[in-house]
Amino acid sequence: MNMPGVFENFLTEMSFALLEHHGAGAFVPIAKLPGWFTDLWGISLGTIPLAEVCPFLENFLLEAEAFWEAPGLAPCQSETWVERTSGGREIPLQARALLLDGKRVLAIFSPDLQFHEQVKMLQTARNTLLDHERLAREIQKKEILLHCIVHDLSQPLSVMHVAIDCLSEEAISDRSRQLLTLGKLASNQQESMIRDILHTFSDDLRASLNAGTEENASTDLLACARKTAQRLSPTFEAKRVRLAVVSPDDPAAICLVRAEESRLQRIFSNLLENALRYSPAGSQVTVGVESDGEFLKACVDDQGPGLPKDLRPEQIFGLFMKGKQGGGKAGLGLYFCRITVERWGGSIGCVSLPEKGSRFWCRLPRAATATVQPAQASASSGAGQAPPQATPAPARPLRILFADDQPDIRTLTCHQLKRGGHQVVAAKNGTEALKKIRAGSFDVILLDHEMPGMTGDQVAAAVRKSETGKKTRPFLIACSGNSGPEDVLHLKKAGFDTVLSKPFQLEELYRVLSASPAVSGAPAQPVKSPVASQAGFDTILARIGGDSQLLMRMIHTFLRDTPKRIAGIAAALRRRNAEELASLAHALKGSVSLFAAEPARKLAQDLQELGRAGDLTAAPAAFDSLKEEIANLLENLRGYAKQSPARPRSATTARRKPPRTRGKRRR
């Protein structure tokens, strides 16, 4: 094959090796071979046994020969392969079979530039994939860690809560009671810290923070500050730091903000604990609430050393940020405050005060008055009354099965339930629980979710499956550390009626028990709404500044609207419209909260949750209980309205009334 000189020079310039196939894997060069060819195989003249020296080409020749036999339209080209010279230099190569003037020709060339571009692109892509996989593994580890926090750290807390509650009900000295209160505060603080960690790190919980439950919630900022201050007052006293909550100039001012009550309490709790940490003995921490246009601003002022000079105020609310002197716990508290306040559309900040100390403030958007969170009603009792005691157990004795693999929790909870007059059967795991459930008859079944053998949800599913056709069904309560919305949904789908978040305290347990049909459906021992008592009306009145006219208007509005809401819920249930049920129950929950009717509020909330979960199985029973509660409440309110159309009582008097236990503790 004769090559014109110009063409031959072109091939050499382009670094192409052009060889004619002479059969049996041997080739003869058509033109002068490039330098790399000699570097690799050490030959450049005569017949070259390419298939022998290059296994890759030996493999490719099978395709090339097929092409030479029957050339198609598609080119016959190899992928890139890499050869290494004796000096270790790597040369990327590609081969292409050609049919030129009837000759079987193989062109070999080095796609150097494209090859390096391709390597760069693939290296980036695969590094990114590996990073992604690593990140996914880290997230998985984090979830496992969260699970450990929830389960392993919460377990001892449950024991502590129940043990303290048990001791609180014993006849003990004031001093011992005071110490128990401190112990309870500490365990509550630890629980709060665990929840901070969860809320800071858990995506699910973060998502749940954004979910509907909070969007329409509103809370009384001042009442919440008072309640938190009351809860923390023993700790302040122990450090000899005064704690004062200052009322706004206008005592009748409505302090509702867009916020969820329990989280707002945690924000106050974190801000107050932070202030206390830096407050010298004998100084004062002051909480104030002031109007700020469309917002309300709460300020926590201390008389400590002021803000660290090396930190900008916004850095103080960063993740894992701890002060240098006597720093905080994990650097999560203030971070939690910031992300929560911002989520509600507010802002948070801090500043050193001109003379001494610092001010931490949060600014929250005002809310409408329709969906007041429950704590405001009870918050009036929070401005200096006794620390919360375990509420009495339901008066009607229940047959209860309690299953938990943690012996301490089992023993203490059973002990306390028995003291409440209930018949209690304990089980140490899911399998034993199911066996005992099948052998006995129970009004209420409390199941720990995570147990060896059968888990709580498996037991619940088995119980529900076996009760088809039965007239009565037990009230199933799940005890779980994982009580985010998705967890609750899962547990309710498994057959639970409600979920008790671990670590739980006795008052929560009693509240949940009181919602069981066996209790709420027992006419002999109805659970009285707090508002039934005169004290209940007094606290509501005090909260609205002693404005009895306003209270009467609230009562009349409630008496007018509530029957319609109840009828609406009944209709939604008949139509099995879960969404409508959730919406109506939510509205009812807000209005009963105004009257501190906790059982009714709880039942309305249960209905709301059932509606949101789309699971209406337990809704009729909950609705029946709710109707009874509402009937009691309406009766009480009518009675109050008849008996005392206007009972003037000044807000000042109400606030000045000396709280019983606080009076004991304070000089």
Next chain:
Amino acid sequence: MLGSFAVGKTSLVRRFVESIYSDVYQTTVGVKVDKKNVQVNGADLTLVLWDIYGEDDYQKMRWTYLRGASGYLLVAEGTRKATIDKAVSLEQRVREEVGVIPFVFALNKCDLLQDWEVDSAVEAQLADKGWNTLRSSAKTGEGVEEAFCLLARKMLG
């Protein structure tokens, strides 16, 4: 050498052929062919090692490379469980493409045992399928020689 990307196929070959190792991950593009002489059952044998790029969304493997293969080393790694799933699907694909040929399964990166997602139950499961499995580390050299020599013995029958 077959397996998911970044399981250490190239590193195993370099450790075996040249006794060197680098911590830096360099993706393989294309095919690299190496040779190594070994003694198996008293006989001299030349292994021609085709280090084929790891198949993923960016590079699909040409199954023609397996034409004429006497056997293959199937590689996965312990810190990424998904690489085992890939190995399982590759083994099935090889059977479909070229029939049953000898192979050895190397679970690489055993120097990172503390980060492994794969537990011994998975290995036992693969062994139950009749796979010859062993742990290897291109970094420390553990199991590398054994893997290739075991494959050579199996290829010789």
